[in-house]
Amino acid sequence: MLENAIFHHVGIAVKSITDTALLYTEAGYRMLPVVYDPIQNVNISFLEKNGSPLLELVEPVDKTSPVYNILKKVGVSAYHFCYEVVSIQDCITALESKDFRLLQEPVPAVAFNNRKICFLYHIDTGLIELLEK
């Protein structure tokens, strides 16, 4: 399924990047600058710490932000795993053959220097993100 993909980060829907990041920075994580993604309409910041998975905090800007409903439904929570892949299109094709459904066509992401991302959903795995190398 994702044989050649490399795990990249865990996405966490948060109400406030500041509030959530504070708890992690006290635990030794380093917080990277907050960026606004106009396509996803969210604020994003990464938290990194040696030996720990990279964490992506995703904060809604308003009700149209994709994470708004997740927060409303289940509160602050991890909601996707991201994998880095060589060809996002090849990976989409492979995953669709396994019944993953594409949420939207790949788009450039400000948080990754405009590298392409996309999200896919499977009823048995939940949401995953692909990030093209």
Next chain:
Amino acid sequence: MEKKEILVALQAIFREVLDDENIVLSEETVSNDIEGWDSLTHIQIIVAIEQYFKIKFTSKEILSWKNIDEMLNSVYEKKA
């Protein structure tokens, strides 16, 4: 299967996935009309529709629908 029956089934699926018994669908309904209908819940709704009707949609179809009528017509054509 008549379109009216399909619309009733779609409404039940929307209510179940979005956990809102007050949702009322019409052929003109668009995503902005329904609270909680976003890109993720859209896909969850699609998966529920596929399971209920035992059909399969292509990604092109899923990403092209602009309202309930287009979704309903896709189901209708596959069940015809």
